[in-house]
Amino acid sequence: MNTATKLKVCNRWLAAALVVMLVSGIQLEATGGKYAWSVWVHIALGVFLTGLAFYHIFLHNRKSNWFSRFSKNRNTMTRILWWVFLLTEVSGVAATVQWLCGDGHSPLGGIHGKIGSIMVIVATIHAVKHVRKKK
Numbered sequence: 001m002n003t004a005t006k007l008k009v010c011n012r013w014l015a016a017a018l019v020v021m022l023v024s025g026i027q028l029e030a031t032g033g034k035y036a037w038s039v040w041v042h043i044a045l046g047v048f049l050t051g052l053a054f055y056h057i058f059l060h061n062r063k064s065n066w067f068s069r070f071s072k073n074r075n076t077m078t079r080i081l082w083w084v085f086l087l088t089e090v091s092g093v094a095a096t097v098q099w100l101c102g103d104g105h106s107p108l109g110g111i112h113g114k115i116g117s118i119m120v121i122v123a124t125i126h127a128v129k130h131v132r133k134k135k
Helices: 003-031 036-061 066-072 076-103 107-134
Strands: none
Touching (some): 036 076, 076 107
């Protein structure tokens, strides 16, 4: 399978995972993280989505310095997505650690949810722009 085909498959998985993650995040917000199983599902989805995102970036940039590549990227939306993605990941790890310590749904989890919502919006704009570019 060539890189272009791998990227198409990865992009489809990313889109599906992003939608499921959004639904999971909305469900967590609506229930306040009341059910432990739903938090575990959200964490597992987050790990899966993160893996797909890193694979997507790898397919584009290989083993180059990603921070350098994104800082020089002419596409503003891609640069914004990179930084929002990193913020989402860091806040997600912090919220997970806090949740595992037994604090339940916390302000940190709420902040992570807001950043994650922004990431979903920016990722959707990023995807739509690239789909339009190929037509």
